[in-house]
Amino acid sequence: MSLDRRGFFRLAGLTAVGAQLPVLSRAGGSGPLEPAGKAIEGKRFAMVIDLAACHEHPECNRCIEACDRSHNIPKIPAEAHEIKWIWKEEFEHAFPASNSPYLKGELAEKPVLLMCNHCDNPPCVRVCPTQATWKREDGVVMMDWHRCIGCRYCIAACPYGSRSFNWVDPRQYLKERNPDFPTRTKGVVEKCNLCEERLAEGKIPACAESCPHGAIHFGDISDPDSPIRKLLEERFAIRRKPVLGTEPQVYYLV
């Protein structure tokens, strides 16, 4: 049986999750392959964003810059054609249902970090006609840019505006390229991949790693002893549009 691309990713994911095998270095060539660090494993990955910590530094864009650099995300001047994996949005737009007209201060005035929610019940995966987007066992909602036909049904289905389409060739807007991560072609959809390529190498997502203020936490939410579970036990957290039943896995501490 031939192993198609998706099968390969699934296998790679399962390997990373279950078998505790060291992921082999991508640089093959001659000579013995060397392990590049143990993959981060988890039953259900999630993100916890501490809005209070983030709001202390409204000018900071370190996470966005780290993500853009790491994933070859172009800066496209036309707003209509923008590619966004993690970005800032006003509170009233990030949480339209939780808005109070009398809210003043940081929560109302300072931006909220938005990204793919890596939903437990992702509507984008349900609607995709080619399985170019799918949910991994560990909860990461993946995208195969070589299978996507660019129908944009997933964009219509996402209640969070987390998906971007390459309306034009993105490479013309890339100033510098990270050679370790693919660039994309025009005509495909993309979004945050929870840094699955970094997880496989034992690194936490770039946004969480780059945040100097401890505002972005990543971990295994299925593990009751994980730091993110402790945070969620101690502080009140909200999620975006939980009523829709998508079970978003990005939690916001308020």
Place this chain on the structure above:
Amino acid sequence: MLEKALKGNRRYWSWVGFLLVIIGAGFFFYLRQLNVGLGITGMSRDVSWGFYIAQFTFLVGVAASAVMVVLPHYLHDVKAFGKLTILGELLAIASVTMCLLFIVVDLGQPQRMLNIVLHPTPHSILFWDMVVLNGYLLLNVIISRVSLLAERKGEHPPAWIKAVVYLSILWAVSIHTVTAFIYSGLAARPFWLTAVLAPRFLASAFAAGPALLILLCLILRRLSHFDAGDEAISKIALIVTYAMAINVFFILMEVFTAFYSEIPEHLDHFRYLFLGLEGHHRLVPWMWISVILALISLILLINPKTRHNHRMLTIACCAVFFSIWIDKGLGMVVTGFVPNPLGRVMEYWPTLPEALISLGIYGIGALMVTGFYRIALALRGELGETSGGGS
């Protein structure tokens, strides 16, 4: 049989030439779109489906509407529709072809479109839409080919074709239902999230499609010896009347629920459509034109005196067709994205290349209808050769 479409007088060939110019222009801009990307259109990160998908949705309705002449003829033995069923089926073939072309030009990576077949995904409604649309195309090709061949030989069509016809009746309902499910199953888009969307699609289809068929029959009567007969035309006109009335009723149901419940995320879309939202009101004049056309058509259709007058009926059918085209081909798809899920308003309007590509596809549809109808009429000797023209 196809050679019959290659004979014609000067007027026929000027019409065909005109269509070929439109198709050529559309093809030229499609090549540009392939080169530049869909950024050549007016679509954006927020409004990610536009004119193409809206035309697809509208034309699925026109395709499904063939059933409005086929069903009365085969299930209720309405003899007046006997000459018309083939015209309905041929119109359906042209419409489904246009639908498929509109999907293809909307794809970001059209060369990968077979991935839908290579990786069949039953939980995606788009997969099922591909199945029902291609199935409907196949059914209508079989039915019209078999009946035209039988007609050429001067025989009755074989008995087994009836089974295929019955299947096509059910299938016609399915294509527009599944197309509505593409929209009405999305929790992210409150504007489309309504159980009445599929019934509304069917009602508007059964008004706009037969209205177009009446117009085509009236044109054929002028250009050829084909006469659908007053009885058939007045029966279709009655179908258009009921379907349009039901369509308007369904729209009013939607408007009531939105405006009385006052749930902002539902209401904002209707506000954008009919009143404008946060200073954005590009679609508002269009929607009111659609409302006025709907009212004019209902007045002319419900009154039997004007309905039986062919000049008034022509006006009424044009009004029905354009009212529904504005509603489905302009308002329905775009408004699902305005405002976006974050409550922001980004407007959409098709660009010139986008409009010309769409026009090119309509040109292909018109060319198909012209050629098909010419073949059908030639086989019956109803072409009226001296004045013979296209539709």
